[in-house]
Amino acid sequence: MAVSEQTIVTGAQLDTLAINTIRTLAIDAVQKANSGHPGAPMGLAPVAYTLWQQFLRYDPENPIWPNRDRFVLSAGHASMLLYAVLYLAGVRRVIGDSQITDELSVSLDEIKRFRQLDSRTPGHPESHITTGVETTTGPLGQGCGNSVGMAIAERWLAGTYNRPNFEIFNYNIWTICGDGDLMEGVSAEAASLAGHLKLSNLCWIYDNNKVTLDGPAHWSFSEDVMTRFVGYGWNVTRVSDANDLQMLARAFNTFLETQDKPTLIVVDSHIGYGSPHKHDSSEAHGEPLGEEEVRLTKRNYGWPEDAKFLVPEGVKEHFKEGIGKRGHDFRVQWEKLFAQYSKEYPDLAKQLQLMQNRKLPEGWDQNLPTFPADPKGAGTRESAGKVLNVLAQNIPWLVGGSADLGNSNKTTLKFEGAGNFAPGSYSGRNIHFGVREHAMGSAMNGMSVSKLRPFGGTFFNFSDYLRPTIRLAALMETPVIFVFTHDSIGLGEDGPTHQPIEQLPALRAIPNTLVLRPGDANEVVEAWKLAIQSSHGPALLVLTRQPVPTLDRTKYAPASGTAKGAYVLADAEGGKPAVILIGTGSEVSLCVEAYEKLKTEGIRARVVSMPSWELFEKQDTAYKNSVLPPEVAARVSVEMSDPLGWERYVGPKGQMVGMRTFGASAPWKDLQKHFGFTVDAVVAAARKAMSEAK
Ligand SMILES: Cc1ncc(C[n+]2csc(CCOP(=O)(O)OP(=O)(O)O)c2C)c(N)n1
Numbered sequence: 134m135a136v137s138e139q140t141i142v143t144g145a146q147l148d149t150l151a152i153n154t155i156r157t158l159a160i161d162a163v164q165k166a167n168s169g170h171p172g173a174p175m176g177l178a179p180v181a182y183t184l185w186q187q188f189l190r191y192d193p194e195n196p197i198w199p200n201r202d203r204f205v206l207s208a209g210h211a212s213m214l215l216y217a218v219l220y221l222a223g224v225r226r227v228i229g230d231s232q233i234t235d236e237l238s239v240s241l242d243e244i245k246r247f248r249q250l251d252s253r254t255p256g257h258p259e260s261h262i263t264t265g266v267e268t269t270t271g272p273l274g275q276g277c278g279n280s281v282g283m284a285i286a287e288r289w290l291a292g293t294y295n296r297p298n299f300e301i302f303n304y305n306i307w308t309i310c311g312d313g314d315l316m317e318g319v320s321a322e323a324a325s326l327a328g329h330l331k332l333s334n335l336c337w338i339y340d341n342n343k344v345t346l347d348g349p350a351h352w353s354f355s356e357d358v359m360t361r362f363v364g365y366g367w368n369v370t371r372v373s374d375a376n377d378l379q380m381l382a383r384a385f386n387t388f389l390e391t392q393d394k395p396t397l398i399v400v401d402s403h404i405g406y407g408s409p410h411k412h413d414s415s416e417a418h419g420e421p422l423g424e425e426e427v428r429l430t431k432r433n434y435g436w437p438e439d440a441k442f443l444v445p446e447g448v449k450e451h452f453k454e455g456i457g458k459r460g461h462d463f464r465v466q467w468e469k470l471f472a473q474y475s476k477e478y479p480d481l482a483k484q485l486q487l488m489q490n491r492k493l494p495e496g497w498d499q500n501l502p503t504f505p506a507d508p509k510g511a512g513t514r515e516s517a518g519k520v521l522n523v524l525a526q527n528i529p530w531l532v533g534g535s536a537d538l539g540n541s542n543k544t545t546l547k548f549e550g551a552g553n554f555a556p557g558s559y560s561g562r563n564i565h566f567g568v569r570e571h572a573m574g575s576a577m578n579g580m581s582v583s584k585l586r587p588f589g590g591t592f593f594n595f596s597d598y599l600r601p602t603i604r605l606a607a608l609m610e611t612p613v614i615f616v617f618t619h620d621s622i623g624l625g626e627d628g629p630t631h632q633p634i635e636q637l638p639a640l641r642a643i644p645n646t647l648v649l650r651p652g653d654a655n656e657v658v659e660a661w662k663l664a665i666q667s668s669h670g671p672a673l674l675v676l677t678r679q680p681v682p683t684l685d686r687t688k689y690a691p692a693s694g695t696a697k698g699a700y701v702l703a704d705a706e707g708g709k710p711a712v713i714l715i716g717t718g719s720e721v722s723l724c725v726e727a728y729e730k731l732k733t734e735g736i737r738a739r740v741v742s743m744p745s746w747e748l749f750e751k752q753d754t755a756y757k758n759s760v761l762p763p764e765v766a767a768r769v770s771v772e773m774s775d776p777l778g779w780e781r782y783v784g785p786k787g788q789m790v791g792m793r794t795f796g797a798s799a800p801w802k803d804l805q806k807h808f809g810f811t812v813d814a815v816v817a818a819a820r821k822a823m824s825e826a827k
C-alpha cells in the first residue's frame with residue numbers, strides 16, 4: 134500500500150500504516166543519530182502496536198495512574214520502538230513524582246534528537262528521564278527481572294488493598310525480551326521465581342528472531358526455550374509470524390485467560406523486517422541501515438522514499454481512538470472506584486497515596502529501640518534485624534526478604550501477621566527469593582518503581598552477584614535497601630570465598646549509592662533511619678556477623694552523628710588531637726580501644742566514626758574540617774577491607790590498616806591476630822603516622 138502525506142486510510146490498512154510509522158520513525162531516528170538499533174523495532178513493530186493499541190490498559194493522558202498495565206522493553210537496545218509508541222500514543226510528560234503536564238513525554242522533536250545530550254530519548258530507555266519508560270533497560274535481562282518484581286508488587290498490592298467489590302489492583306505486566314535477555318542468567322533466575330510464585334499477571338513476549346549481535350543465534354544459543362519455560366511452570370504459547378496481528382491478539386488473550394501461571398509468548402520475527410538485507414545471515418546488525426538501504430526499505434513498505442520522520446495523517450488519531458479512548462475509560466472508571474474506596478477505607482487509601490508519592494507514614498520511626506551500653510554487644514546484623522522489625526510494623530509497604538539467608542541476615546519479619554508472600558497468599562511481607570541474588574536485586578528494582586519499599590538481604594560478599602542491580606537502582610533513583618551481613622573477614626570460618634575484601638570500595642564507587650557501615654547497635658538505628666528516608670537511590674547496610682560492643686554513649690558522642698556520615702566519637706582533651714583514628718563498622722570499637730590505650734600513654738588521640746563516605750562528602754567544609762582538621766596530618770584508617778580510597782581521608786602521611794590479600798578460613802579471633810586488627814597494631818599505626826607527620 135502506497136501512502137503519501139495526504140492519504141487517509143482505514144481498517145487493516147490503518148494497522149499497517151501505524152506499524153510502518155513505528156518502523157520508519159525508528160529507521161529515521163537511528164539514521165539521524167548515526168547510531169542505534171533499527172532492526173529490532175522493525176521486526177517488533179506489529180507486536181508493540183497490537184499490544185498497545187488493543188490490549189494495554191494504559192491511559193496516555195495519565196501515565197502514572199496506579200492500576201495501569203506496565204510495559205517493559207527488556208530489549209532496551211530497541212528503545213526507538215518504545216519512543217515511537219510513546220509519541221504516537223500521545224503519552225504526557227510527568228514532572229517530579231506526580232505532576233502531569235500537557236506536554237508530550239516524547240515529541241517528534243525528541244525523536245529527532247534520539248541519543249543526543251539532554252534529550253528525552255537516550256540510547257537506552259531511562260525511567261528517570263522519560264515518562265512512560267517504566268524501568269530503565271539496556272543491560273540485557275534486567276527488564277525481565279524488573280518485570281518479576283513488578284508482578285510481585287501488583288500481587289502484593291492486590292492481596293493487601295483489594296476489598297470485596299473493590300478490585301483496586303488488577304493490572305498486568307507485559308515484557309518484550311529478546312534472545313539476549315533469555316541468555317542472561319538473571320532472566321532465568323527471575324523466570325524460575327515467577328513460575329514458582331505463579332505470577333499469572335506476568336507476560337513475557339520473546340522476540341524469537343534467531344539472531345543476536347554477532348550473528349545467528351544458533352552460534353551460541355540452541356536450547357529449547359519453550360520446554361525450559363514449561364519446566365519453570367509457565368504457560369507457553371507461540372506466534373509463528375510477528376506480522377500476523379490476529380495471532381498476536383489470540384496469544385495475548387491466552388495470557389489474559391491464564392489465571393495460575395505466568396505466560397511466555399514466543400513470537401517468530403524477522404529482525405529488520407522490510408529491509409532488503411538478509412539480517413538473519415551472519416551479518417552484523419545493531420547499526421544504522423545507511424541512506425541507500427533506508428530508501429529501499431521505505432520502498433518495500435510503500436513509503437515515500439525521501440520522506441523523513443513522516444507521520445501520515447490519521448495515525449495519531451488512530452492511536453487516540455484505540456489506546457487513548459480505551460485507556461481513558463479504564464482510568465476514569467478506576468478513579469470512580471477509588472473515590473468510593475477512599476470513603477469506605479480511608480486509612481488504606483491514605484496509605485496508597487503516601488506510597489505513590491514515596492512518603493513515609495506518620496509515626497514511621499516510633500518505638501525504635503535505644504541500646505544500652507554493653508561491652509559484649511551484638512552483631513550489627515542482630516540490632517539491624519530488631520530495627521527492621523519495628524520499622525516494618527510502622528511502614529506497611531516495607532516488604533522484602535533474603536536470598537535464602539533470612540536467618541543469617543536477620544531480615545525475617547517476625548511480628549504477628551507479617552506472613553509469607555507465596556502463591557495464594559500474596560499479602561505476606563516476607564519474600565523468599567531463594568538462592569537467586571541477581572533476580573532478587575532486579576525484582577527489588579521492579580518493586581520499587583511500583584512504589585513499594587523493598588529490602589533484600591544476602592552476605593556482603595555476594596553483593597557481587599547482584600551488583601548490576603545496585604548500579605541500576607542508583608541510575609534509576611529507586612530507593613531500594615540492601616541488608617548485607619557477614620561484612621568482613623570477621624565472619625570467620627567460612628573463609629575467603631565468603632569474606633568480602635574489595636566490595637566496600639567498589640560499592641562506594643557507584644554514584645548515588647548510600648553505603649552505611651554502622652559501628653554499633655545505636656549507629657545501626659541511625660543507619661536504618663537514613664536508609665529508609667533515602668528516597669532517590671539505593672541504600673546499603675553493611676553489617677557484621679560477629680558481636681561488636683555497644684558503646685557507652687554517655688562517655689562517647691551520640692550516635693546521631695551518623696547522619697553526617699562521620700563524627701567525632703571520642704576526642705583528645707581540649708579538642709586538639711595529635712592523631713586521628715578513623716574507623717567504620719566493627720573497627721570503630723577497635724579504634725576506641727586503641728584510643729583508650731594511647732590515652733594511658735599520654736598520647737592525645739581522636740576517634741572518628743565514619744559510617745558513610747557519601748554522607749560525609751555532602752557536609753560543608755567547616756563541618757568536614759571540624760571532624761578532620763587539615764592541620765592534623767597524623768591519621769589512621771582502620772577498616773577490614775581493601776583500603777583503596779582511604780588515601781583521601783588519611784592523606785599522604787597517614788596509615789591505612791586494611792586487608793591487602795584475601796582472608797582465610799579460621800576462627801575469627803585467630804584471623805584478627807593474623808591480619809593485624811588488634812589494639813597493638815592500631816596503636817603502632819598511630820605512632821607511625823605521628824612520626825611521619827612530624
Ligand atoms: C548485559 C548486556 N550484555 C551485552 C549487551 C550488548 N548487546 C546489546 S543488543 C545485544 C544482542 C542482543 O541480541 P538479541 O537480544 O537477540 O536482540 P536482537 O539483536 O535480536 O535485537 C547485545 C549483546 C547488553 N546490552 N547488555
Ligand SMILES: [Mg+2]
Nearest residue numbers: 312342344345
Ligand atoms: Mg535476537
